[in-house]
Amino acid sequence: MKPLSECRLYTFIDTSYLEGRDPAVVAKELCDGGSDIIQLRAKDMTSDEVRRLFDKVFPVTERFGVPLVINDFRKLALECGASYCHLGREDFFGAGFRHVSEVIPESRPDFKIGLSSRSPEEAIPAIEAGAAYLGVGPVFKTATKPGSSPVTTEYVKWAAANISIPWFAIGGITPDNIGEVIEAGATRVAVVSAILKAPDIARACNNFKQRLISH
Numbered sequence: 001m002k003p004l005s006e007c008r009l010y011t012f013i014d015t016s017y018l019e020g021r022d023p024a025v026v027a028k029e030l031c032d033g034g035s036d037i038i039q040l041r042a043k044d045m046t047s048d049e050v051r052r053l054f055d056k057v058f059p060v061t062e063r064f065g066v067p068l069v070i071n072d073f074r075k076l077a078l079e080c081g082a083s084y085c086h087l088g089r090e091d092f093f094g095a096g097f098r099h100v101s102e103v104i105p106e107s108r109p110d111f112k113i114g115l116s117s118r119s120p121e122e123a124i125p126a127i128e129a130g131a132a133y134l135g136v137g138p139v140f141k142t143a144t145k146p147g148s149s150p151v152t153t154e155y156v157k158w159a160a161a162n163i164s165i166p167w168f169a170i171g172g173i174t175p176d177n178i179g180e181v182i183e184a185g186a187t188r189v190a191v192v193s194a195i196l197k198a199p200d201i202a203r204a205c206n207n208f209k210q211r212l213i214s215h
Contacts (some may be wrong), residue, residue: 001065001083004112004133007036008212010168010190011205013057014041014144017196026201027057031064033195033205039069039086041192047076054080069114078108084132086114089122092129100130118151120158127165134163135190138171139181144192145171153184160185175207182215 011030013023030038038061042050050073058080061068069084070077077085092115097103100113112132117123126134136159138145139152148171156169169181170190181189191208198204 001067002036004037004067004166007067007166008188009035009205009209010037010039010170010188011035011195012039012041012190012192013053014039014192014196015044015053016041016144017193022056023053024056024060026196027060028064029201030195030205031060031066033202034209035066035205037067037069037084039071039190040082041071043072047073051076051080054082058082074103074113078105078111083110084112084114086116086135088116089126093125098129100132118148119155120162123159123163127163131165133165134159134167135170136163136167136186137169137190139169140172140177142172142193153180156181156184156186175204175211178208178211182211187212187215 013026027038040054040057042053058068067083069086070082071086072091074085074087103113104111114133114135115126115131116135117126123134136156138148138150139156140150159167166188168188168190169186173181173189173191174194178189189212195201195204
């Protein structure tokens with residue numbers, strides 16, 4: 001399985017953008033295109049539905065050696081053997097947790113938690129809580145997070161200067177603006193709609209990946 005330190009392009013199988021497509025096929029296209037890590041994001045599904053989705057996708061990502069992240073469903077992620085779970089602040093700090101050791105059982109020392117952050121004030125406690133990686137954003141306005149104001153590339157600049165663990169700039173990143181994000185200091189990005197809505201998912205992934213590795 002690819003180590004997090006080598007992951008540059010973080011992509012998604014987001015049920016809001018599947019539009020009837022087979023999630024296993026989408027997973028293969030993401031992997032073919034060079035995705036380094038993939039998140040299963042299903043805001044509108046029950047735990048049982050997400051488990052069935054995981055069972056379709058995991059054999060594909062495992063074959064490619066790509067880590068699979070489950071968004072939100074922490075207990076499910078542990079049960080089904082996912083490499084990571086990603087949690088928003090409300091699902092981690094808001095649930096009363098202060099350190100990832102509180103949610104990682106001794107039987108799964110390999111299990112890792114990623115956390116979201118919108119500012120230095122959110123990043124610092126997330127790092128101190130033992131997050132394996134941080135999401136930094138939304139950098140730009142995005143339909144994926146309709147209620148969130150953009151943090152702009154100013155926060156990306158701060159992250160580049162101050163965060164030592166892996167972090168991914170996320171939120172409204174497109175082929176047209178990824179240059180600004182890279183210029184601000186990002187070496188890793190997470191992309192949802194610009195890839196899932198592209199006519200050729202693998203090619204879209206490859207384009208983002210090449211932009212990242214050429215800097």
